[in-house]
Structure formats: structure tokens, C-alpha cells
Amino acid sequence: MDRFSWTNSRTELNETYVIEQRGVRLYDGDEKAKLNVGTAFLTTHRLIWGDIKYEDSCLAFPLSQIIFIEEQAGGLGKSAKIVIHLHPAPENKEPGPYNSSKYSYIKLSFKEHGQIEFYRRLTEEMTLKRWENTPISKPISTGTGSQGGRTRAVGIVGIERKIEEKRKELDKNISEAFEDLSQLMVKAKEMVELSRSIANKIKDKQGDITEDETVRFKSYLLSMGIANPVTRETHGSGTHYHLQLSKQLGDMLQAPLEERGGMMALTEVYCLVNRARGMELLSPEDLVNACKMFESLKLPLRLRVFDSGVMVVQLQSHSEEEMIASALDNVSEKGSLTAEEFAKLLGLSVLLSKERLLLAEKMGHLCRDDSVEGLRFYPNLF
């Protein structure tokens, strides 16, 4: 770890980023370095490591310092690592976090994976040795770098002090945040307990709860994110909010459904709707709850669950018989069809065209030929 130097700018002239990986901890030899988990950056010239909180205090060493590298596979409770064996630090090396080290190698521990790609790129850079072609010019201080540049002049002690200050401030912020969070949770817990008590009473039919009150109660649960334990309703966990949503969806999805042959997978709907909204997005549960209300609101859409578990929204106008009949026509015309071929024919997704074929098969109109070449459907002549 004594090969590292402090650096206060990210890239220098002629130097380019190759790859970065979050969640990396440094090891001095086999011992963990007294630093937090940070981000490792590989450039054409250097290996840089930074704790994201301290942008103007990173560590780096030139790639030319590397003798060779090894991979160390992860295991139970251990992250995968890259071991980097280094030449001794040159005399004119800039100051860094460690003045000396008994090890001649460091390790990068990948707590959020990414070790394979990083290793590949590092190997590549060491083969290409691009740093030899384009020597780096003097560091250019960018934005946040200017402060750091000044503290550098103050020497190592000044830097360490600054880091210590920042760390304390950060710790203070974090611990304040955690404390506030804990207090908030205590209050939230009270709400949960109260709602449980109410739910039990509703279940045991104690007292006289009106429908209005039940609806209000459900909306309170929704606001708090408490699961609805009272399951006697027919509309799922639907609340007034979901009712509104259901109507909105009814309007919004007409055209897209028509374009897609009358059927869309729920995940497709989720993406479509949320991309359109941009903000105040729907949760997956919101979407499901709203779709469950289509029927009771007499909207021309239906939520449907196939045997495979795939959930779709389909237009009422596209009746099941029609779909199956047309599927049979298509298959008979072509002799046989796979889901992929059918999808291409209709302009549907493969997933949904497969469901249609399966449905037709279930109704006895098609039969299958299942081999490693794929699943192919034929008209059922039996």
C-alpha cells in the first residue's frame, strides 16, 4: 500500500478511463487497508481508487508499477479479489496514505462483483501498455480539485486532518440520519400496531364498521405501506386511488393495445405507463390492483393470468374464440408454426404468441411437437 500516492484530479491529459467498479476494498498485502469500501478506476495510465465521499482525495499508482496480477476466486462469505504485485516504490514517489508496507502486493476486493471484467481490462491495459505512448502531462485541477490542490501544499499532515474532518462531518451526518430514521420507525411501528388492532376487530366483527370507514382504513394502510390483512373485498387491495388509476389506464391503453394485437404483457404495460409518466411512477402493485378493477368498472379491458403465470392486459373486444380461431387458421395455412414464427407473423412478442398457441392447444385445436429443435404446433387432426 505504500506504492499509492494521493491525487486530487480524476484524469489527466492524454489519460482515458477504461473501466470503473464500485464496491471495492483495498488490502495491504493480506490485511484490510484502513479505508472504507470505495470505487476502483482503471485508466490507460494508472490504477486509481477513491472513496466516493471524498472526491478530491483519491489514491493512485502508475500501471507501470505492476509486475503481474492474479485472480483470487470468491467463496462463502469472501468476495472475489485481484492480487496486484508491484515493483518497489520509486524514490521520487508523491506522498500517499502509507509511508511503508511490509508487503509488495495489494489486493482489490470486489464486494459488488465486477472482478472478472476488471481483471480482463487490467490485463488488456498491461498488454497494450498505452501509458508508454502518451506520457501524462501535469495534472489539471478540475472544479473540486482546486481546493485539494491547496491542501496538498500543506503536506501530508494537512491532508490527513482534512480527511479526518470530512469523515467526522460525514459520520455526524450519517449518525444523525440514522438516529432520525430510528425515531421515525418507532412512530411508524405504532401505526402498524394500531392498524393490526383495527384489522383484528374488523375480522371479528366487533363494533359497527361502515363501508366508508373500511375504505378509509384501506387508504390509510396504503399510505403507510402496511399490507391489507382484511381480505373479504372483491377488488383486491383496491382503494379510491386505484379506481382512478384503473379508469386512466382504460383510456391510456386503448391505442397501444390495438397496435399490439389486443394484448400486452403486464410488464410491458408497466414500462409503457411509467416511461410516459416520468415522475410519480406506479408501483407494480399499484398497476396490478388497478387492473384488477377493470371488470367491476365495466371498462373494455381485462387483466388475465395464463397458466404459466404470465399476466396480460387484453382488450375485451378481442374475444378468446376469435384469437384461437385465428391462431388455428394461421397454423393450418402454414402447416405448422413455432412461437417465434407466429410472433413474426402477427407482430406480437414471442411470449404472448406462445401463450396464444398454448391456449389453442389447451382447447384442443392444436397439438405440439416438442423436441430440442423447438416447440412446434400443428393443427389437431384427432
Added chain:
Amino acid sequence: MRRGVGTGAIAKKKRAEAKYKERGSVLAEDQIVQMSKQLETFKSHLEEFASKHKQEIRKNPQFRVQFQEMCATIGVDPLASGKGFWSEMLGVGDFYYELGVQIIEVCLALKHRNGGLITLDELHQRVLKGRGKYAQEVSQDDLVRAIKKLKVMGNGFGMIPVGGSYLVQSVPAELNMDHTVVLQLAEKKGYVTVSEIKESLNWQKERASHVLDHLLKEGLAWLDSQAAGEAQYWLPALFSELSSRDVSPEEASQMTP
């Protein structure tokens, strides 16, 4: 349904109230009123918390983990609804729901190549790439939570533990224990052979073939019958980290499944 009116009903209510007061318990409808008040109070506490720490949640994945775990402990799901307080005031909802969209899109884009199975690592890398340099940090824990939420939409989203991490499944292919175990075996090299299965798992040839055939049919495995020695079954989901050029959907459909 209106509460009963008339003297009979009033008397009945008075008796019920008396009975409850005796036991020291409160009527449900009174509690609902109480809850409504407490909710308002809670809402303002949450607003205060948000004004101080909303940034922390946005920027700090570790803090998010703490937050999520605390919520789970007390029985609250901050991601249940976009209309929930947590989502509206802390913005956690939008963060995870958008992530959900990005996850679905990545999985869809790669499905023709890997059959709907992708490593959490690759998913993470691709989502980060899609989000761009200046977007908020996204950890693997964030992805896992977003995926858990996606499950409710029934499209077969699931996670299979493999080699210290996970494979994310995004299609409703049925994968039982046998399939999972073979996937785990294939993780080291990206492919597996019948002999390796027989040796490592002590299975009969038929069982191994049956599992491999299923993986082929589902498009999760590709067969290299010309490999030296014995046929190799490659899992595109696993070897994507080695250099391999991207395959277009047309090309994929022409390859031996």
C-alpha cells in the same frame, strides 16, 4: 351500510360500548378516527425527516439498505404503492420503480441471446451503463429489491443463487432444483457436459440429459456438438462476461438451439 338508527340500535350500541369499556378496549371505529389523527402527525414527522435526509437516501445505497431493513422489521413496505407516504415524500418509490423499468428493458433486450437468464453482475453493469455517468449510484441490493417488486406482475421474475451471486430469471420457464443445480455447476466455465454432471452430482445419464434438453428447449442453453471430446452445453447467461460479440435476434434464431 348505515349504522342502525332508532332506539333499538342506540341501546344496542350503548350495551356494546359499555361491554368494551369494561374490558378497557376501544371500538374499531374509534380507533380508525384515532388512526387518522396519528397519520397526520406521522406525515409531518416524515416530511421533516425528508427535508433533512432525502438526499441521503438518494445518494447512499448503504442508507437505503438500512432504511429498507428497518421498514421490513416493523412490517411496512415503503415500495408497495406510489401513493404511499414513503414514496411521495422520500422519493424512494420513483427510484425503485424506475429501476424496475430499466431492469425489464435490459432483460427483454438480451432475451434472444440468453433465453431470459442473466447474471446479477451483468444486469448491474448494463443497468448502470443505461443510466449514464451522472445518475445516482445503484447497488446490487437495490436491483434485488426492485426485482422482488417486479414479481407481483407475474412475468416469471426470479433469482437463482449461483456461485456466490445470483442469476436473474425474467421468463416464466419452469426451473426446478435439478435445473438450478446444473446451472450452478456450469457457472465456473460457462458450460457443462453430461460427464461432468454424472461425476459431480452422481446422476444417471438419463437424468442429466433430461435436464439439459429442458434447458435447450427453453433457450437457456446452446449445444456445441463439435467440441473436442464430448458435447458441451453452453449457458449464454454465464459466458457473457467473456468477450463475445452481440448476436442479433435474427442470427440467434438461425443458430442451433
